[in-house]
Amino acid sequence: MIVAGIDVGSLTAKCALLKDRELVAYRVIKVSPNLEETAEKVFCETLEKAGIRREEVEKIVATGYGRNKVSFADKKVTEISCHAKGAIFFIPTARTVIDIGGQDSKVISISNGKVAEFVMNDKCAAGTGRFLEVMANALGVKVEELGDIAERAKKATRISSTCTVFAESEVISHLASGEKVEDIVAGIHEAIASRIVAMAQRVRIVPDVVLTGGVAKNKAMKKALEEKIGFEIKIPPEPQIVGAVGAALFALA
Amino acid sequence: MTLKKLRASDRMKQLMGGYYMMGKQAEVNAWVTSGAPVELLYAMDIYPVYPENHGALIGAAKQGPYFSDFAEKKGFSRDLCSYARCDIGCVYAGTSPIGGLPEPNFLFACNNICNTVIKWYQVLSRIFKVPLFVLDTPFVRKELKESYVRYVHDQLYEFVDFVERVTGRELSDSKLRETLAKSVEGVNAYADVLHMAKHKPSPLTCFDAFINMAPIVCLRGTEYPIEFYAEMKKELMERVERGEGAVENEEVRLLWDNIPVWYRLRWFAEFFAERDACLVADTYTNAWTGFISMDKSDVFWSMAETYTFIYLNIGLEHMAEAINRLINYYDVDGVVIHSNRSCKPYSFGQYEIQKMIDVPSVVIEADMVDSRAFSEAQVETRLEAFLEMLK
Numbered sequence: 001m002i003v004a005g006i007d008v009g010s011l012t013a014k015c016a017l018l019k020d021r022e023l024v025a026y027r028v029i030k031v032s033p034n035l036e037e038t039a040e041k042v043f044c045e046t047l048e049k050a051g052i053r054r055e056e057v058e059k060i061v062a063t064g065y066g067r068n069k070v071s072f073a074d075k076k077v078t079e080i081s082c083h084a085k086g087a088i089f090f091i092p093t094a095r096t097v098i099d100i101g102g103q104d105s106k107v108i109s110i111s112n113g114k115v116a117e118f119v120m121n122d123k124c125a126a127g128t129g130r131f132l133e134v135m136a137n138a139l140g141v142k143v144e145e146l147g148d149i150a151e152r153a154k155k156a157t158r159i160s161s162t163c164t165v166f167a168e169s170e171v172i173s174h175l176a177s178g179e180k181v182e183d184i185v186a187g188i189h190e191a192i193a194s195r196i197v198a199m200a201q202r203v204r205i206v207p208d209v210v211l212t213g214g215v216a217k218n219k220a221m222k223k224a225l226e227e228k229i230g231f232e233i234k235i236p237p238e239p240q241i242v243g244a245v246g247a248a249l250f251a252l253a
Numbered sequence: 254m255t256l257k258k259l260r261a262s263d264r265m266k267q268l269m270g271g272y273y274m275m276g277k278q279a280e281v282n283a284w285v286t287s288g289a290p291v292e293l294l295y296a297m298d299i300y301p302v303y304p305e306n307h308g309a310l311i312g313a314a315k316q317g318p319y320f321s322d323f324a325e326k327k328g329f330s331r332d333l334c335s336y337a338r339c340d341i342g343c344v345y346a347g348t349s350p351i352g353g354l355p356e357p358n359f360l361f362a363c364n365n366i367c368n369t370v371i372k373w374y375q376v377l378s379r380i381f382k383v384p385l386f387v388l389d390t391p392f393v394r395k396e397l398k399e400s401y402v403r404y405v406h407d408q409l410y411e412f413v414d415f416v417e418r419v420t421g422r423e424l425s426d427s428k429l430r431e432t433l434a435k436s437v438e439g440v441n442a443y444a445d446v447l448h449m450a451k452h453k454p455s456p457l458t459c460f461d462a463f464i465n466m467a468p469i470v471c472l473r474g475t476e477y478p479i480e481f482y483a484e485m486k487k488e489l490m491e492r493v494e495r496g497e498g499a500v501e502n503e504e505v506r507l508l509w510d511n512i513p514v515w516y517r518l519r520w521f522a523e524f525f526a527e528r529d530a531c532l533v534a535d536t537y538t539n540a541w542t543g544f545i546s547m548d549k550s551d552v553f554w555s556m557a558e559t560y561t562f563i564y565l566n567i568g569l570e571h572m573a574e575a576i577n578r579l580i581n582y583y584d585v586d587g588v589v590i591h592s593n594r595s596c597k598p599y600s601f602g603q604y605e606i607q608k609m610i611d612v613p614s615v616v617i618e619a620d621m622v623d624s625r626a627f628s629e630a631q632v633e634t635r636l637e638a639f640l641e642m643l644k
Contacts, residue, residue, distance in 0.1 A: 065630055065634070077641065078634050078637045078638040078641060079634065079638075080634070080638035080641070080642075081638060081641045081642070104631070114642070115638070115641070115642045116613075116642075117613070118638060118642075119616075120631070120634070120635060122618040122628075122631060123618060123626070123628055123631065202604055202607075
């Protein structure tokens with residue numbers, strides 16, 4: 001049975017195709033203002049990549065912030081349930097999932113293979129991928145480079161503002177006062193990590209802890225989180241598509 | 254999606270329409286907080302005006318940001334309670350969705366619901382140049398000590414002196430006892446209505462309770478709530494006899510915590526009904542259901558006890574206990590916790606309470622009147638995920 005999971009997030013859209021519990025293809029694209037079109041596009045591109053015809057896909061589940069805009073989906077499931085399911089698929093021993101997405105971050109606690117508890121950030125970009133993007137922009141570097149830059153840091157410059165907007169001005173004033181870019185970047189990672197860990201502590205953090213979402217590709221972020229949590233963090237081979245895979249697994253069920 | 258409507262809601266509109274009309278003709282009126290012992294006012298034929306109810310009305314009319322702006326322009330912070338902002342905003346605007354409230358002869362604030370009311374009413378006192386009485390109720394962290402009750406009890410006597418001085422009227426003991434008896438009767442009739450949600454499926458949702466709560470808040474101590482809630486109970490009983498639920502296929506039973514999101518009441522009601530979930534009860538309306546004691550020999554003592562030991566004036570352990578009682582009584586599967594940007598005493602400690610209650614819960618962030626603090630996609634995702642988790 002071939003199924004698809006489509007995860008339309010705030011910054012990227014992901015699609016995963018599964019053939020009987022086996023991942024056959026996936027795609028990640030940038031989201032355009034038209035979510036409906038974005039969903040269609042990521043689905044078609046994934047089908048093409050897999051060499052599968054649309055009619056062969058028996059069921060489609062949509063998830064993510066734009067899930068209700070995927071009109072061709074058979075079912076909609078929230079990203080919380082999907083990330084939990086997807087994380088277990090990649091790492092069966094997962095008990096806690098930390099997902100850092102474009103505009104939100106969440107911590108999910110799993111027991112008996114199901115969501116037992118979850119927390120999400122609210123109306124604030126601090127502790128999300130967006131925070132990193134704004135800071136990368138202020139520093140004039142690419143967001144993908146942040147992890148490598150942080151590794152060169154000798155110390156972490158303290159970023160005391162929680163608010164993304166205020167933190168941005170803080171970063172600019174640190175630059176003006178001669179702080180090194182790498183130290184500021186390390187400070188930014190610490191700031192996000194402490195924000196997320198504060199949120200995570202509202203649920204029980206039990207190992208294995210799995211980090212998902214695009215930000216999981218950033219090594220410095222993983223390290224900063226590990227230091228604060230005190231557990232090793234596992235990262236699935238493709239952290240960005242965990243939600244889409246989870247959605248596809250719901251389609252199988 | 255069409256929501257089921259109760260006939261009671263139409264009668265409630267008439268009743269409250271009448272209540273607001275009464276205000277325009279009242280000889281003496283006082284602006285009071287929702288947790289103040291209104292019985293003393295009704296016993297002296299003083300019309301109570303409820304800025305908080307007015308705030309809820311503004312919220313339901315989706316006019317919160319508009320009236321709040323009038324206060325914000327004067328320098329009141331957006332972090333301030335939106336009931337306070339809208340109330341003060343309406344005074345500056347000189348109007349409201351119901352043409353503004355009648356000017357007060359005096360003000361009566363009881364800080365058993367929060368301490369914002371003290372500053373809020375001081376502002377009103379300066380604007381209207383009328384006297385203010387603050388009834389100070391000590392916060393009950395653990396037990397309700399006799400010294401607390403005595404302190405409040407003595408202030409109630411001072412309050413009567415204050416009102417007699419301001420109005421030149423005299424409080425009659427028998428009239429007060431009569432008013433208190435009606436208050437108890439009204440509160441019991443109201444509790445009977447809420448208790449109907451014990452039935453499965455529940456004949457009412459907390460949204461029905463919210464919509465129809467104004468009479469017990471504003472008219473407590475008069476005949477009106479007694480009749481109104483008795484009638485409402487009959488209507489609910491009809492549903493129970495037919496085996497009819499407020500929500501078509503009641504699959505999940507939930508409890509709501511905190512003040513409703515007034516400008517989204519319908520949205521929430523539909524959201525849950527569409528997903529076969531029924532919010533059978535809430536901590537807010539249940540706050541008006543009890544008199545601890547009604548000792549006939551010293552009614553002032555009873556009032557002091559009742560008005561000190563109210564939901565927002567007690568420690569977290571007491572609050573969690575109260576929630577667990579509701580969970581157990583209404584047999585709910587989960588709790589939806591509204592972290593209300595406006596109401597600090599209600600929202601403080603909710604993450605601790607989550608750990609102290611017997612069923613799973615979810616926190617959503619919003620505001621009771623200020624729609625600028627509401628994000629639909631975020632609330633929707635949290636609630637959907639919560640229902641997925643429970644089902």
